Amino acid sequence: MVSDNIPPPGQVISMCTSRNIQRLRLFEPNPAALASLSSSGIEVILGTRNEDLPHLAADPSYAKTWVETHVMPHVNTTFFKCISLGNEVIPGELANYVLPSMKNLDAALKAVGLKIPVSTSVPSNVLGISYPPSAGEFSNKVVVRDGALGYKNLFDAMVDAVYAALEKAGGSTVRIVVSETGWPSAGGDGLVATINNAQTYNRNLISHLALSPGTPRRPRQDLETYIFALFNEDLKAVGTERNFGLFYPNMTEVYVIFNSTPKTVSREPKVESAQSHSFHVRLM
Numbered sequence: 001m002v003s004d005n006i007p008p009p010g011q012v013i014s015m016c017t018s019r020n021i022q023r024l025r026l027f028e029p030n031p032a033a034l035a036s037l038s039s040s041g042i043e044v045i046l047g048t049r050n051e052d053l054p055h056l057a058a059d060p061s062y063a064k065t066w067v068e069t070h071v072m073p074h075v076n077t078t079f080f081k082c083i084s085l086g087n088e089v090i091p092g093e094l095a096n097y098v099l100p101s102m103k104n105l106d107a108a109l110k111a112v113g114l115k116i117p118v119s120t121s122v123p124s125n126v127l128g129i130s131y132p133p134s135a136g137e138f139s140n141k142v143v144v145r146d147g148a149l150g151y152k153n154l155f156d157a158m159v160d161a162v163y164a165a166l167e168k169a170g171g172s173t174v175r176i177v178v179s180e181t182g183w184p185s186a187g188g189d190g191l192v193a194t195i196n197n198a199q200t201y202n203r204n205l206i207s208h209l210a211l212s213p214g215t216p217r218r219p220r221q222d223l224e225t226y227i228f229a230l231f232n233e234d235l236k237a238v239g240t241e242r243n244f245g246l247f248y249p250n251m252t253e254v255y256v257i258f259n260s261t262p263k264t265v266s267r268e269p270k271v272e273s274a275q276s277h278s279f280h281v282r283l284m
Contacts (some may be wrong), residue, residue: 005234005249132146163176181205230246231249232245
């Protein structure tokens with residue numbers, strides 16, 4: 001929503017339902033967007049603003065008010081996949097606020113009888129080591145062969161590096177969600193950030209997720225994945241950051257990807273419109 005020319009939320013949600021977009025990630029609790037999502041059938045990852053983390057961490061009553069304001073009015077008509085505490089603040093100056101924020105918000109949700117998972121989104125640079133995937137470790141805050149595991153794409157290798165790091169940190173049972181992945185269609189030197197490359201990346205991503213049950217490290221575990229972003233955003237810095245959108249502000253497609261999934265596949269991926277790669281870690 002870093003833009004001054006996108007359509008009203010009601011029109012956006014209508015477009016999403018017409019395109020069979022079944023899951024969306026909101027980076028903050030925008031009231032108009034939440035109201036428009038009501039009874040739409042679209043599942044939502046709801047984010048908090050980064051600047052709210054210190055308050056959420058320090059004051060359980062603030063977490064209670066946040067839930068009462070942004071979740072309770074919509075809980076009967078909207079399915080919340082999870083609440084995401086901040087966006088890519090680990091590592092960083094706000095990192096120490098994430099865990100206490102998650103605990104306070106989790107307690108506030110449970111206090112009103114809501115079983116909504118609490119999560120946070122971390123960028124891929126949270127990994128100090130990412131290659132080969134089994135060497136993945138968290139930092140102090142092409143075909144790849146890795147032992148018996150074979151990788152045919154960098155996407156799976158990056159995901160498994162995060163899983164390996166979680167295992168080494170004692171989180172072997174934690175599931176991750178790829179909450180942002182995408183490719184810019186313009187804004188660079190005209191060689192990498194192109195419409196053709198963006199279309200190829202996202203089409204191949206959808207086909208891969210539909211046909212491959214998980215990653216080599218977690219072969220039987222579906223990988224929930226969100227494409228970044230729904231719209232090009234004209235208020236971002238000049239360059240590729242403005243051009244990750246699947247749609248122009250007039251709601252025409254930058255390129256076609258939604259007819260690329262084989263119709264015989266029953267495991268059709270849920271497509272969101274969420275930069276390249278970040279991961280959700282849930283507090284259960």
